[in-house]
Amino acid sequence: xxxxxxxxxxxxxxxxxxxxxxxxxxDEGQSYAILGHSGTGKTTFLSLIAGLDKPKSGxxxxxxxxLKQIGLTNYRRHDVSIVFQAYNLFTYMSPxxxxxxxxxxxxxxxxxxxxxxxxxxxSLGIGEDLVERNVQHLSGGQQQRVAIARAMxxxxxxxxADEPTGNLDEDNTQEVIDQFQQLAHQQHKCVIIVTHxxxxxxxxxxxxxxxxxQFTQLA
Numbered sequence: 116x117x118x119x120x121x122x123x124x125x126x127x128x129x130x131x132x133x134x135x136x137x138x139x140x141x142d143e144g145q146s147y148a149i150l151g152h153s154g155t156g157k158t159t160f161l162s163l164i165a166g167l168d169k170p171k172s173g174x175x176x177x178x179x180x181x182l183k184q185i186g187l188t189n190y191r192r193h194d195v196s197i198v199f200q201a202y203n204l205f206t207y208m209s210p211x212x213x214x215x216x217x218x219x220x221x222x223x224x225x226x227x228x229x230x231x232x233x234x235x236x237x238s239l240g241i242g243e244d245l246v247e248r249n250v251q252h253l254s255g256g257q258q259q260r261v262a263i264a265r266a267m268x269x270x271x272x273x274x275x276a277d278e279p280t281g282n283l284d285e286d287n288t289q290e291v292i293d294q295f296q297q298l299a300h301q302q303h304k305c306v307i308i309v310t311h312x313x314x315x316x317x318x319x320x321x322x323x324x325x326x327x328x329q330f331t332q333l334a
Contacts, residue, residue: 123172148316151325196266256287
């Protein structure tokens with residue numbers, strides 16, 4: 116589904132890349148964890164596959180089209196959903212309106228369908244007493260579930276998440292990972308999670324470690 120071709124990235128000095136010559140494949144219906152120490156380039160890699168930045172060398176392909184062919188704006192709008200550690204919800208809106216807005220912007224199949232949006236939120240534990248409450252009045256775990264519901268409600272085949280459990284306690288962490296696995300296994304999305312937590316990585320179908328400018332597959 117998604118693959119990198121001789122991917123490389125550096126800041127100023129080409130002789131000191133964060134990583135280089137990366138050739139990786141990520142399949143639909145599977146979840147992937149990317150581990151690594153701070154500063155190794157995990158978040159940078161995620162920003163590349165999310166279309167938030169451009170590689171310095173190589174290319175990224177979604178199916179038989181490169182991101183250069185798709186265009187980063189179109190790619191972000193239709194092909195990838197991003198779940199941020201800081202949630203990045205519309206803070207002046209309710210969970211319901213966060214989903215409706217995201218579906219409208221991306222032109223999702225269920226755009227404008229309030230019943231579908233409510234059902235998606237309910238399935239992640241955001242009950243009817245919460246769906247129209249301002250998201251700033253929700254707990255961190257609840258806000259993260261809204262962010263995941265937003266990824267579920269949109270039609271993007273790829274979901275990427277940057278340290279999505281970094282602000283959560285153990286119980287909420289397990290619930291969130293369950294939800295990511297549901298996205299992969301039941302909705303057949305490709306889910307890629309950057310994390311520094313080995314326990315979170317172990318719940319994913321595949322694990323990679325980024326170190327010494329290369330990825331090593333752990334499982």
